[in-house]
Amino acid sequence: MTGPEERGGISDRTGMLAAILIAPAVAYIAAMIGVPLVMAVLYSLSDATTGDPSHHYAGLVNFRAALADPVFRLALKNTFVFALLSQSIVIVLSRLLASALATPFRGKWAVRFLVMLPWTAPIALGAIGWLWMYDSIYSPFDWLYRRAGLLGKPGDLFGAMSNIYWLGRPTLAMASVVIVHVWRLLPLATVIQLAGLSAIPGEILEAAEIDGAHGWRKSVWITIPLTLPIVAIAFLFGIVFTFTDMTVVYVLTRGGPVNATQVLSTWTFFKGIEGGDLAQGAAISLFMFPVLAAIAALLLRMARRAEVT
Amino acid sequence: MGGIRKNLERGGLYARLLLFVTFSAFPFYWMVIATFKRDHDLYAPANNPFIFNEPPTLSHLRTLLSETHFLTYLSNTFLVGAAVAAVTLLLAVPAAYSLARWARRWGEILGIGIFLTYLVPPTILFIPLSRFTADWGLQNSLWSLILVYPTFTIPFCTWLLMGFFKAIPRDIEEQAMVDGLSRLGALVRVVLPLSISGLLTVVVFSFTLSMHEFIYALTFISDSAAKTVSIGVPTELVRGDVFQWGPLMAGALIASIPVAVVYTFFLDRFVSGFTMGAVK
Numbered sequence: 063m064t065g066p067e068e069r070g071g072i073s074d075r076t077g078m079l080a081a082i083l084i085a086p087a088v089a090y091i092a093a094m095i096g097v098p099l100v101m102a103v104l105y106s107l108s109d110a111t112t113g114d115p116s117h118h119y120a121g122l123v124n125f126r127a128a129l130a131d132p133v134f135r136l137a138l139k140n141t142f143v144f145a146l147l148s149q150s151i152v153i154v155l156s157r158l159l160a161s162a163l164a165t166p167f168r169g170k171w172a173v174r175f176l177v178m179l180p181w182t183a184p185i186a187l188g189a190i191g192w193l194w195m196y197d198s199i200y201s202p203f204d205w206l207y208r209r210a211g212l213l214g215k216p217g218d219l220f221g222a223m224s225n226i227y228w229l230g231r232p233t234l235a236m237a238s239v240v241i242v243h244v245w246r247l248l249p250l251a252t253v254i255q256l257a258g259l260s261a262i263p264g265e266i267l268e269a270a271e272i273d274g275a276h277g278w279r280k281s282v283w284i285t286i287p288l289t290l291p292i293v294a295i296a297f298l299f300g301i302v303f304t305f306t307d308m309t310v311v312y313v314l315t316r317g318g319p320v321n322a323t324q325v326l327s328t329w330t331f332f333k334g335i336e337g338g339d340l341a342q343g344a345a346i347s348l349f350m351f352p353v354l355a356a357i358a359a360l361l362l363r364m365a366r367r368a369e370v371t
Numbered sequence: 372m373g374g375i376r377k378n379l380e381r382g383g384l385y386a387r388l389l390l391f392v393t394f395s396a397f398p399f400y401w402m403v404i405a406t407f408k409r410d411h412d413l414y415a416p417a418n419n420p421f422i423f424n425e426p427p428t429l430s431h432l433r434t435l436l437s438e439t440h441f442l443t444y445l446s447n448t449f450l451v452g453a454a455v456a457a458v459t460l461l462l463a464v465p466a467a468y469s470l471a472r473w474a475r476r477w478g479e480i481l482g483i484g485i486f487l488t489y490l491v492p493p494t495i496l497f498i499p500l501s502r503f504t505a506d507w508g509l510q511n512s513l514w515s516l517i518l519v520y521p522t523f524t525i526p527f528c529t530w531l532l533m534g535f536f537k538a539i540p541r542d543i544e545e546q547a548m549v550d551g552l553s554r555l556g557a558l559v560r561v562v563l564p565l566s567i568s569g570l571l572t573v574v575v576f577s578f579t580l581s582m583h584e585f586i587y588a589l590t591f592i593s594d595s596a597a598k599t600v601s602i603g604v605p606t607e608l609v610r611g612d613v614f615q616w617g618p619l620m621a622g623a624l625i626a627s628i629p630v631a632v633v634y635t636f637f638l639d640r641f642v643s644g645f646t647m648g649a650v651k
Contacts, residue, residue, distance in 0.1 A: 079554060080473035087466035087485070087525055094500075094522045095488045101499035115502055155391075162387045173388055175635050176396040182634040183399070183627035184583045186601045190623050191398035194405060194616055200413070202401070202420040224416070245394065253642045292646060299645055306492035309585040313605055327494035327586075334498045335590055347495045358490050362483065 105344035112338035124345035137324040148243035149300040156251035164259050181249035189313035192242050196228035229315050232322035239311055239323050243304050251296040258292030298357050326350055405620035406431055431617030440595050441622050444603035448582050454517045456577035459524040467532030468558055489526035493586045501590050511594040519587050524577040531644045535569035572640045579634045600626040
């Protein structure tokens with residue numbers, strides 16, 4: 063660069079200025095994300111507790127203890143089950159919803175506002191709404207089933223008890239958590255899919271129509287292949303959010319009944335913060351890291367490919 | 372000829388939309404009902420739960436506003452959100468400008484690196500960060516949240532602003548500098564006014580993400596007076612083991628809706644941050 067860049071003064075020396083401007087953000091990220099990440103690793107290799115946070119190297123004892131713990135193994139399995147199951151459902155539903163929202167109709171803003179609510183409202187408060195819907199006595203679902211004659215009398219389809227106890231039975235509690243994850247991430251995936259759909263050039267679709275591709279044919283041969291990268295992005299971010307989420311399980315079940323819905327994040331919290339075993343908690347949380355690193359690598363590859371095209 | 376088919380398609384579309392709206396919005400309808408329903412009506416398993424069987428009441432709202440710390444939670448949330456937005460702007464604007472204007476190979480890598488830190492979740496960081504806040508004596512203080520929340524706003528907002536600044540042609544600053552402004556002067560007087568909508572987006576995100584945050588707030592704050600709505604409503608409106616569902620739902624509703632309205636306007640920008648230029 064010549065010309066205006068050559069005037070004196072610090073604010074005009076390019077390389078220097080570029081470094082000075084970016085330094086505060088980089089320093090903050092290093093101090094508040096980088097250092098804690100390293101600390102988490104150090105904690106996991108120590109015997110630190112809330113009562114005695116000093117470090118004594120303890121090797122892999124925390125990781126061994128975690129792997130030997132049946133609750134940890136259940137939490138690990140649940141974390142994968144919740145994330146994969148809910149996001150598979152979300153991908154299908156968000157495509158249906160996105161294609162509906164892509165067509166013009168009256169009252170679109172109101173509809174959009176309503177279907178986006180689960181993402182735009184704080185999740186802890188949404189989850190509290192669900193907790194009241196899953197209530198063991200006053201659940202509106204149970205009331206509907208009772209009215210429909212499916213519940214509450216001997217011989218009824220859902221049993222003779224007057225209530226389902228959504229969060230009281232292991233399998234149902236797991237299903238309840240998955241439903242809330244689907245509800246929460248459907249809006250985000252939908253908006254991402256909408257962006258993908260609107261990016262398909264109109265002439266491609268017109269050409270397909272002229273060649274006689276309608277309905278499902280158009281989907282299978284044109285829209286699905288063309289939007290595959292964006293669907294993958296929606297899926298990967300959905301996995302990140304569900305895989306690392308603690309709020310839904312914490313608010314709905316606290317990991318119960320009898321640890322049936324425990325996930326890595328809640329187990330980290332109960333062990334590390336409530337139980338005071340920092341070292342054990344840190345080790346449990348680090349089991350999330352390989353998955354997140356793999357997702358980061360995938361996203362990077364996709365970003366690079368997007369730059370090439 | 373095509374009329375019937377068109378009507379069928381229209382009907383199918385509305386049916387689909389209705390199903391989705393019901394699924395997404397029902398929990399909030401459920402909050403509205405509980406907010407205004409008398410306890411006597413609320414706690415009667417035989418009563419139709421979807422409608423008011425007795426005249427609605429404002430008593431839950433009164434309880435929420437006068438007998439709980441709800442207004443304190445709201446003001447805490449507001450203070451934290453505003454402070455986090457300010458910190459985010461202060462750090463992300465210069466960083467994004469630097470990356471947008473002078474990013475060569477290393478800058479590109481640095482930019483992506485900053486975005487990737489967004490993928491490091493609070494669920495891994497909260498144990499070490501809880502020690503930090505304890506060591507610095509920030510437990511039960513809003514400062515602990517203001518200090519930590521930029522960990523998830525700065526990476527994302529730097530990325531977003533970078534896109535904004537890249538869209539502003541360099542000639543505009545060059546011209547300003549020929550006219551005698553320094554590089555920083557050009558940034559402040561020329562570039563920032565042109566990217567007002569980008570700055571506004573950053574403020575809205577920082578605010579909403581701070582309001583949504585749960586884990587750090589739950590871990591750092593145990594004092595009712597310092598809680599934000601995200602943790603205050605679910606943890607404090609319970610007497611012993613008894614949930615006060617009326618006030619609880621009223622609190623959830625009041626805290627959810629305004630922020631949701633504002634956020635809906637900015638959703639598309641939020642998504643453009645995620646898609647990382649995959650959609651052009």
